[in-house]
Amino acid sequence: MTGHPLLPTDAPVSLLDTAETAIDGELAVELYRRMVLARRFNRQATALTLQGRLSVYPSSAGQEAVAAAVTLALAEEDWLFPTYRDTAAVVLRGVDPVQAVTLLRGDWHHGWDPGAHRVAPLATPLATQTAHAVGLAHAAALAGDDLAVLALIGDGGTSEGDFHEAVNLAAVFRSPVVFLVQNNGYAISVPLSRQSAAPSLAHKGIGYGVPGVLVDGNDALAVHRVVDEALTRARRGGGPSLIEARTYRIDPHTNADDATRYRADEEVAEARRRDPLPRLERHLRERGLLDDATVRAASVAAEALAAVLRDRLADEPRPDPADLFTHVYATTPPHVAEQRRVLTGEAGR
Amino acid sequence: MTGATMVHALNQALGDAMAADPAVHLLGEDIGTLGGVFRVTDGLAGRFGGDRVTDTPVAESGILGMAVGMAMYGLRPVVEMQFDAFAYPAFEQLASHVAKMRNRTRGALPMPITIRIPYGGGIGGVEHHSDSSEAYYAHTPGLLVVAPATVADAYGLLRAAIEADDPVVFLEPKVLYWAKGQWDPAAPVPPLGRAAVRRRGTSASLVTYGPMLPVCLAAADSARQSGWDLEVVELRSLVPFDDETVAESVRRTGRAVVVHEASGFAGFGAEVAARIGERCFHYLEAPVLRVTGFDVPYPPPLLEHHHRPGVERILAAVARLQWESEWREPAR
Structure with a gap:
């Protein structure tokens, strides 16, 4: 299926576990640090649902490589349009962790100033945020502002009409938008095979005249590279891109879900062996890019983040x-x- | 004063709004080179350029979703939905985002979007070209719903809608697009939410909006033969609703008939009737009646005149306003 410049590669772009040598050690460690924060945030937020202190939490455990890579690749003036599963990415972008969980705690629908962080509200109705991303990017381009917009979406969301309309609009207007599909295998319980018969979700790009990129979503370095390239291209007037990051949702859809009803334990166990966090850590240690002190420091920072979330949630007024x-x-x-x-x-x- | 059709008044309102505020951008299908299927945007692409008067792909949800993102970046989008029923694909964006974004973000992301929708029947349109969809919008908190019925209001209320910091669903009565009248571009932009008494009367109040205003005025003229002196109140804005003007009229006349083209069951007229009942109960000589389109899908062109309320149906309702309770002899 390869050959056309708009088509993705057959195999997902990957840097870890390959012969790739041109790895920026500092960048890799920063990705690791962000993934440790995101994982700890996912764990803490899920724990808070069990204690009844959050109404619900759609965990992104297993998908932290994307959150880390995206937030590191985005420039300050860029915008991020997250889905409801992307709270960890919102926190990595710099939003206060308590403000980030306002929707999920239930004291309001949204908690931060979108303009201050250039982070749109978490979008609950699937794919609707992709059209907003195009509109904001279009407005910025009309104003002559060199910024790019990154819209996150899930594999299920690509079945929605708004996704189709948004990618098409972005292509027609050459808007500086990067659509990043986190293909985690399931739309709640329904597997990808019931969402799409396309060879890959990245293949959908060619139908709009948009380059499609398929990347190993559990490889933070690879995700960072393709997102960085797409954002750079968008900022320079090169138009939109569609990236499919293949990953896996280790946790249930939310704390209210029972994932054992639709997927086998062996499948989850296999996914855990491909967990992006230990995978990056192993890779960096093997290359001598990560030492115990850095690992400890990342862990301390993550515990501090978790403590902030725990403690401040208790303090918030009604x-x-x-x-x-x-x-x-x-x-x-x-x-x-x-x-x-x-x-x-x-x-x- | 300027005089021409409602289409011209709307066209000038758009042009004047764009000249007054560079943040105003128009988006829609066929609004550029063609000037819109009703020519409401005629000449604006040439005057302001394709970046401000933008022909879009045929994607109503995507268009309105784009408008949300443009508003997030500080623009003031004016979206044209080509026909009432073609706006339905955009309903999710409208109900879930346009209407809720300001509230969701505690005012951080206002949505000063105007959604222009040519609505209603009476022009011989085939299926999907004649719906009256106001109840869906009026039922959605966060939206304002405005429906002009005069040429002067088409200019003034559209300027007001575009200047409003809230999202406005602006319903343009297709059947009145070619009605002639005058407007004053130099007049102050009118406030939204003020009804107007279009005809003074003493016997009963007809409360209406949009395409039914001329029909109600004709009914009031006819009613004189039966000895009724009907007042006609035109809402102009459904949300905000002008309880004061409506209640003042009904308290004075003691009787009310609400008239709209949309189907009646769970329609906007039910809200109007309830609000009159809540405010005017002790002044009423008869229950508030409704004259509306039937509760059927909008008919094909050769049958639509049976569906749209006419003078006869309005006068039949007026006749049912329990005149026998009057001390005086009923008209014979």
């Missing part, structure tokens, strides 16, 4: 019911103002 009405409209219509007065007057509040 939401004010009057906030239900505050931001619905810039100019509150009279019928809504009337309801605010009703709520404010209720004794039970």
